[in-house]
Amino acid sequence: MQANIIISKATKTLSGTIQLTGSKSECNRALIIEALSKGKVKVLNISDAADAVTLAAVLKVHSPWSIVHSQAVADREPSTIDRQPPTMDHGPSTMDYVDIGPAGTAMRFLTAYLPLLDKNIIITGTKRMQQRPIGILVDAMRKLGAKIDYQVNEGFPPLQIHSGFQQKTDRISIKGNISSQYITALLLIAPSLPLGLTLEIEGELTSKPYVEMTLAMLQQVGIQHTWDDNNIHIANQPFKETSILVEPDWSAASYWYAIAALCDEAELFLPALTPYSLQGDSVITEIMANFGITSQFKDGGVHLQKEAKPILRKIFDFKECPDLAQTVIVVCAALGHDATFTGLETLKIKETDRVAALQNELAKIGVKLTEKGQVYKLDCSEKQIPEKVTIRTYEDHRMAMAFAPLALVVPQVEVEEPQVVEKSYPAFWSDLEKAGFKVDGYSIA
Numbered sequence: 001m002q003a004n005i006i007i008s009k010a011t012k013t014l015s016g017t018i019q020l021t022g023s024k025s026e027c028n029r030a031l032i033i034e035a036l037s038k039g040k041v042k043v044l045n046i047s048d049a050a051d052a053v054t055l056a057a058v059l060k061v062h063s064p065w066s067i068v069h070s071q072a073v074a075d076r077e078p079s080t081i082d083r084q085p086p087t088m089d090h091g092p093s094t095m096d097y098v099d100i101g102p103a104g105t106a107m108r109f110l111t112a113y114l115p116l117l118d119k120n121i122i123i124t125g126t127k128r129m130q131q132r133p134i135g136i137l138v139d140a141m142r143k144l145g146a147k148i149d150y151q152v153n154e155g156f157p158p159l160q161i162h163s164g165f166q167q168k169t170d171r172i173s174i175k176g177n178i179s180s181q182y183i184t185a186l187l188l189i190a191p192s193l194p195l196g197l198t199l200e201i202e203g204e205l206t207s208k209p210y211v212e213m214t215l216a217m218l219q220q221v222g223i224q225h226t227w228d229d230n231n232i233h234i235a236n237q238p239f240k241e242t243s244i245l246v247e248p249d250w251s252a253a254s255y256w257y258a259i260a261a262l263c264d265e266a267e268l269f270l271p272a273l274t275p276y277s278l279q280g281d282s283v284i285t286e287i288m289a290n291f292g293i294t295s296q297f298k299d300g301g302v303h304l305q306k307e308a309k310p311i312l313r314k315i316f317d318f319k320e321c322p323d324l325a326q327t328v329i330v331v332c333a334a335l336g337h338d339a340t341f342t343g344l345e346t347l348k349i350k351e352t353d354r355v356a357a358l359q360n361e362l363a364k365i366g367v368k369l370t371e372k373g374q375v376y377k378l379d380c381s382e383k384q385i386p387e388k389v390t391i392r393t394y395e396d397h398r399m400a401m402a403f404a405p406l407a408l409v410v411p412q413v414e415v416e417e418p419q420v421v422e423k424s425y426p427a428f429w430s431d432l433e434k435a436g437f438k439v440d441g442y443s444i445a
């Protein structure tokens, strides 16, 4: 465990260039595609995000092809994978064991992918991962023909995946309002299923841009689909020989937008980000325009600039960009901007209950986030700025990164368990230092 760090910033100004790591979402999709394509598709600009590193290491061992598929992957230590002795429960075959830690997308994508490998594998994750629901996806995979058992609690990891997958149907109906990751997981394996797959999405679809990202990436590698009303269809079809270039992570960029929004003056360059991103979180450019941040795409990246202007927007919806919720809510709190938020339903089943975590930590500066049905209101009327605030991170990278910008308002922000940022943005603290923040107690592990 790492010691707490204390963040401070002498001036409310920001300048320079920050090179962000690759998108965890794009990279995790690309890695699964690379594996299923048996190396026909290569991944370029693999992300440093721990979740992507872990998934790459798992796929290095558990892949339908034996060639070591990319040097970057080959160099990584599969530290989370152990071959266990056979267990009595699963007959004579070897039971492999995969621990994907806190990586939600990796857990969901592997739950669809691993049954295709004809192996016996237990897949588990952190204590929190064992509380993140997966029943909807397991039910869908069972209907498709996978043999999956729950090891401890019905509906939650760890899962025992057994060999012997045989596709039983080409049509699955699946709820869309809990996590889009279940849908992405199924779409990623669809072209490799002998009968292809038609997915009927029941009810509303949450986090829709992530499903669009999946389909766009599949299209890039030659996989066609149709999407009519609620039905997405992908036939069995081959991947084309090509590469996928992972873009920098727009969710990571959001913290720099937040910092800029809390500065008096800001001019920052984020290379390689484009306005045509597959990542729905690129909508941060529009959201932050309300806080005076202009985004100019030139020189092969985006230039952020701060203009003083009144904040007029009062309602923000995060249904299509849930990972931006903490960033924007903390900015509103720091600026004392009372606002209303919707689309936060899925936040309760992410790395932590993010609504409860936000409520607890915002209370430390006297800001209330109240819940009425599906509408959340921020009340800054009793906001008070202490000399120092200590932020709990609840094993959630986004709690650490969303609250760090508060150092522009509170003289000292202490962050507990700062290593959580490794999940998606390992260089976050060193990038803050580069940008002129003082980060005391920080050491690269």
Ligand SMILES: O=C(O)C1=C[C@@H](OP(=O)(O)O)[C@@H](O)[C@H](O)C1
Binding pocket: 024, 025, 026, 105, 178, 179, 180, 181, 184, 206, 207, 210, 322, 323, 346
């Ligand atoms: O598909 C993806 O890469 C993701 C989908 C979203 O999850 P939900 O679909 O569960 O909202 C998002 O919160 C997560 O960080 C990444």
Ligand SMILES: C=C(OP(=O)(O)O)C(=O)O
Binding pocket: 102, 103, 104, 105, 106, 323, 350, 351, 398, 424
């Ligand atoms: C929810 C997230 O990740 P995951 O579901 O992949 O753990 C996130 O990165 O905010």
